[in-house]
Amino acid sequence: MTDVIRDVSTNAEVKALDRAHVFHSWSAQGALDPMVIAGGRGCEVWDFDGNRWLDFSSQLVNVNIGYQHPAVVAGIKEQADLLTTIGPSTANATRSEAARRILQHAPAGFSKIFFTNGGADANENAMRMARLFTGRDKIVSHYRSYHGNTGAAIVATGDWRRMPNEYARGHVHVFGPYLYRSEFWATTPQEESARALHHLERVIQAEGADTIAGILLETVPGTAGILVPPPGYLAGVRELADRYGIVLILDEVMAGFGRTGHWLALDHDGVVPDLITFAKGVNSGYVPVGGVMISDPIAHHFDERVFPGGLTYSGHPLAAASILATLDAMEDEGIVDHAAQIGRDHLGPGLATLQRTHDVIGEVRGLGAFWAVELVADRATRAPLPAPDMGRLKKALLDGGLLPFVQDNRLHIVPPLVITPAEVDRGLGIIDTALGAL
Incomplete structure (x- = not known):
């Protein structure tokens, strides 16, 4: 079995094996095009083809201390x-x-x-x-x-x-x-x-x-x-x-x-x-x-x-x-206190700045490393940003090197708790660019 895994070296090979044998949750199976992840460390993941992403999703908001903590x-x-x-x-x-x-x-x-x-x-x-x-x-x-x-x-x-x-x-x-x-x-x-x-x-x-x-x-x-x-x-x-x-x-x-x-x-x-x-x-x-x-x-x-x-x-x-x-x-490592400080001094203020910059942001709310950005088509009516626009935003974030958590008309900002201030700035910069493209 180990030899089989070692023989897999490209995203295409992994995806073909997945589509042949894996039944995915919450999905119609025929149109799936799953993202391939080969490895991760800290707050980053990568695929077999050399692409890397800063993880602002913690996968399913569970990788709290990051990937492969030794x-x-x-x-x-x-x-x-x-x-x-x-x-x-x-x-x-x-x-x-x-x-x-x-x-x-x-x-x-x-x-x-x-x-x-x-x-x-x-x-x-x-x-x-x-x-x-x-x-x-x-x-x-x-x-x-x-x-x-x-x-x-x-x-x-x-x-x-x-x-x-x-x-x-x-x-x-x-x-x-x-x-x-x-x-x-x-x-x-x-x-x-x-x-x-x-x-x-x-x-x-x-x-x-x-x-x-x-x-x-x-x-x-x-x-x-x-x-x-x-x-x-x-x-x-x-x-x-x-x-x-x-x-x-x-x-x-x-x-x-x-x-x-x-x-x-x-x-x-x-x-x-x-x-x-x-x-x-x-x-x-x-x-x-x-x-x-x-x-x-x-x-x-x-x-x-x-x-x-x-x-x-x-x-x-x-x-x-x-x-x-x-x-x-x-x-x-004081990770809980670090999460509080990251939210108070970096994520919260950084997301507030994005809200002042982009009219598409209706509300920002959260604590620690647990935030949501609610996206709207119109701030006055608070009409949710339509699904096609959310799809374009998700693609822009992935293309920019950020792994996002997108839910309905919201972008959830939920990175691993060990994220550094520099990584927060990097991730918010990718979001800033993607929102500007909308």
């Missing part, structure tokens, strides 16, 4: 030499230590981790826990959200991907705060927060509070547009959950582990949920892993009651080793 690669290799795999029913030192280290970054009152294979099944199992803990059925989530592609997680998702997959029961959606395109005729962040909370409470009451097991929210909705919640919103959701006996689940899959300039995005508001889901940044995506941080009352609920869930690869040793090495690197 400490993480070494940690995975060391674990592979010791023990490549072991079942989840065993006690494994690497798994146990990974759980302990993750919980050091959780709020007080969390002492257990349920490991999963990624973010989707983390949300799946968090919803299961909420339902078993409360004895209720319904889950409330935002329309502007993405929670994963497993059975209940995709139905909890609010965007279009939910619609062909609505096979799970007991899901209710509400509009969350989004002042730039307010559903509530709000003109200030305070109005948006108060009215979104009123809307949420009325839905809880109309659905019947005693039928609702959990409220599932991304702490900062990511794929939906980096929608940083206005002051008071998350605290208000916590108060509503307490008032009606509902489990609050915060999805930190994308926003967690340094992405917003804090270890967890919930640290910005000091809100303590009942369950926290994570994946992606916890190990920079080097090995598939995710999990649920479980508050003590919910964890103790299963002391004498069987939790009816499990995964063959829950707490896989290679994944656990990659978590330990990633957390070590993030702590030793």
